[in-house]
Amino acid sequence: MGLVTNGLSIISSNMAGSALFTKVGIGTSGLTFASGQTTLGSETDRNIITDVDLTTNEQVTFVANFSPVEISGTTLREFGTFTSGNGMGDRQVLNGSLVFDGEQELQIQTTYKFSISGV
Amino acid sequence: MVIYTKLLVANNEILDAKDITLNLNQNEYNTTSNFTISLDNVAGRHAGEFSINDEIEVYADTTDPATTKIFNGIIDDIKYKGSKQTETLTILGREYGSVLMDVIAGPRIFKDTEVSEIVSAVMSQNISLITTNNVNTTTTTVDKITFSNMSVYDALRQLAEISGFYFYVDTDKDLHFERKETISSGQTIDNDNSKRAEFITTDSDQYTKVTVRGKRQLTTAQSIQTTGTDNTGSVYVLDAKPSNVGVTYSGATNTLLQPGGVINLNDPATENVKFLVDFQGRSVTLTSGTTAGDNTLTNGSVVIIDYQRSTPIISIKQTPSSFPKHRVVTDLNIQDIDEASLKATTILNENKDPKTNGRVEVKGLLDITAGETVIVNLPNHNQINQTYALTRITYEFSTGGNQSENVITINLNRKISDFEDIMKDQILRLRSLESAEADASITSIELGNAETEVEVSTIATTRGIGSGFYFNIPGHDIFNSPSSLLGDMRAGSQVFIDGEEV
Numbered sequence A: 001m002g003l004v005t006n007g008l009s010i011i012s013s014n015m016a017g018s019a020l021f022t023k024v025g026i027g028t029s030g031l032t033f034a035s036g037q038t039t040l041g042s043e044t045d046r047n048i049i050t051d052v053d054l055t056t057n058e059q060v061t062f063v064a065n066f067s068p069v070e071i072s073g074t075t076l077r078e079f080g081t082f083t084s085g086n087g088m089g090d091r092q093v094l095n096g097s098l099v100f101d102g103e104q105e106l107q108i109q110t111t112y113k114f115s116i117s118g119v
Numbered sequence B: 001m002v003i004y005t006k007l008l009v010a011n012n013e014i015l016d017a018k019d020i021t022l023n024l025n026q027n028e029y030n031t032t033s034n035f036t037i038s039l040d041n042v043a044g045r046h047a048g049e050f051s052i053n054d055e056i057e058v059y060a061d062t063t064d065p066a067t068t069k070i071f072n073g074i075i076d077d078i079k080y081k082g083s084k085q086t087e088t089l090t091i092l093g094r095e096y097g098s099v100l101m102d103v104i105a106g107p108r109i110f111k112d113t114e115v116s117e118i119v120s121a122v123m124s125q126n127i128s129l130i131t132t133n134n135v136n137t138t139t140t141t142v143d144k145i146t147f148s149n150m151s152v153y154d155a156l157r158q159l160a161e162i163s164g165f166y167f168y169v170d171t172d173k174d175l176h177f178e179r180k181e182t183i184s185s186g187q188t189i190d191n192d193n194s195k196r197a198e199f200i201t202t203d204s205d206q207y208t209k210v211t212v213r214g215k216r217q218l219t220t221a222q223s224i225q226t227t228g229t230d231n232t233g234s235v236y237v238l239d240a241k242p243s244n245v246g247v248t249y250s251g252a253t254n255t256l257l258q259p260g261g262v263i264n265l266n267d268p269a270t271e272n273v274k275f276l277v278d279f280q281g282r283s284v285t286l287t288s289g290t291t292a293g294d295n296t297l298t299n300g301s302v303v304i305i306d307y308q309r310s311t312p313i314i315s316i317k318q319t320p321s322s323f324p325k326h327r328v329v330t331d332l333n334i335q336d337i338d339e340a341s342l343k344a345t346t347i348l349n350e351n352k353d354p355k356t357n358g359r360v361e362v363k364g365l366l367d368i369t370a371g372e373t374v375i376v377n378l379p380n381h382n383q384i385n386q387t388y389a390l391t392r393i394t395y396e397f398s399t400g401g402n403q404s405e406n407v408i409t410i411n412l413n414r415k416i417s418d419f420e421d422i423m424k425d426q427i428l429r430l431r432s433l434e435s436a437e438a439d440a441s442i443t444s445i446e447l448g449n450a451e452t453e454v455e456v457s458t459i460a461t462t463r464g465i466g467s468g469f470y471f472n473i474p475g476h477d478i479f480n481s482p483s484s485l486l487g488d489m490r491a492g493s494q495v496f497i498d499g500e501e502v
Helices: A005-017 B097-103 B115-127 B152-163 B336-353 B399-404 B419-435
Strands: A023-027 A041-048 A050-055 A059-066 A074-083 A087-097 A104-117 B004-009 B012-014 B017-025 B034-040 B053-060 B069-081 B088-095 B109-116 B131-135 B139-148 B165-169 B172-180 B184-189 B194-202 B208-215 B215-227 B235-237 B243-251 B255-257 B259-262 B275-276 B283-287 B302-311 B313-319 B326-330 B356-363 B373-378 B383-398 B409-412 B452-464 B494-497
Touching: A005 A059, A005 A104, A005 B373, A023 A059, A023 A104, A041 A059, A074 A104, A074 B452, A087 A104, A087 B452, A087 B494, B004 B017, B012 B243, B017 B069, B034 B053, B034 B069, B053 B383, B069 B097, B088 B097, B097 B152, B097 B165, B109 B115, B109 B494, B115 B131, B115 B139, B115 B152, B115 B172, B139 B152, B152 B165, B152 B172, B152 B336, B208 B336, B215 B243, B243 B259, B243 B275, B243 B283, B283 B302, B313 B336, B356 B373, B356 B383, B373 B409, B383 B399
Parallel strands: B131 B172, B184 B373, B208 B326, B259 B275
Antiparallel strands: A023 A041, A023 A074, A050 A059, A059 A104, A074 A087, A104 B452, B004 B012, B004 B053, B017 B034, B017 B383, B034 B088, B053 B069, B069 B088, B109 B139, B165 B172, B194 B356, B208 B313, B215 B302, B235 B283, B243 B255, B243 B302, B275 B283, B356 B409, B373 B383, B383 B409, B452 B494
């Protein structure tokens, strides 16, 4: 028995349809990524996901936007995707940083792409 | 010719092994291959050197250094013995195939399946350490077979017996499931290369009639009898010994008669029992008594008796013989006549003839594998060009033995049951009894081995804000011009893809 490609599409569309992930959080910690992490290193803000893109098969993209006002003064080094129950699904650490001084807005896109291996 | 050996323990070569004994078995011996290695441990020189589950590899050749691997396995026991200058260390263990004996096969029922497919399915469901590249297709399709509470080894042994195959695990950790006596070693055992031989032919394990009893099955039956015509008095005789009896008066509206009782146990004079069941006598008696009242029927009245009869699952297979020997096997896991028949046939075929077992100490013959066949030509033992399978090869490597080629003892053809076999049989029967009450309809979900990979990628984009735009400035007031724009005049964005700025 094995998973078929259509199964991947079902998984990805259900990730979106069930609103599994609802928010994107940002933070200032450059703490190295580890798979056991459950929170950002130093979270400063969290915004709702405003767009879910399913146009490509077997993948789903979550989009969240941050306005210049709310991220002003932030030195962004990390962000992650969260469920409504505060469960973190992924964490990205920047190789560098983004400094926001009130003159920039921020958009974060996180894409989950599913594939089959070991068949 | 001198025999050279090399011993590796956990990839370290051990040069001072005194004796290395290897028993390479195919399944006739009811066990996997094993080893015993003795070392001098003078003043504790090997103390703490070996650990349980260390891998051992044994090489043997007639050239130095030995490069042919004849055994690999893992250490199960470490024994220290002696004192000071006479200390010895013995390590014992089994080949990798021993995992077949250590893992209990997940409960599973196979129907209408070819045996090698069952072997592969059992292996893939239970064991990942051993590959199945040499599981050969059989010509046997099993109607129905149940594995419950038995080791993978015992399941494979059962399948091997059904199909006339044998199995072993090679030094590459690959399972061989091959037809008996089809692979020749190309060797002949005769007076030139044998040092000592022993052959026994016996009928001690021979059976001419095999009865396999499975679990009894309850089936529903109904008896409709007219009082006075089909019975006498208030007693109604049935066709089979009844269980779960229900009695109904037949009429325009049927009337269920209850409660019932058991004959000689319940008394209608003092208890409210409307009918009594006589299991051994295959009958139901309508009662009449002080407490129970009169429940008998007048002649011509019809009574409907619903009950369940217990049908035995029995298969008997026999072969004509002037000296009959019988064997009865009870296996409560068997609930199907096909399965009982298969088991009876297999046992009979395996045991209908007298068994000949040979044991020969041979010189040379390093390059043989358990399961292969040899030709035996030892006229003094009444063995003239007989083809026998090698069921066990025992290597006893020692300094003196290696020098004189006094290393190998082979066992041939059939193993005659000994105490170990009887105990193994008892253990299997006990396990069978223990698991008999498990649901016969076993659902086993085979999990797929495909993995789903999830790849997460991210893009973080910043862009400066601004409300300015070009308008009514020469060169910047043309719509859709690649060089002269009308619109957003903000500076470029900053983009991080997967954490890296691009």
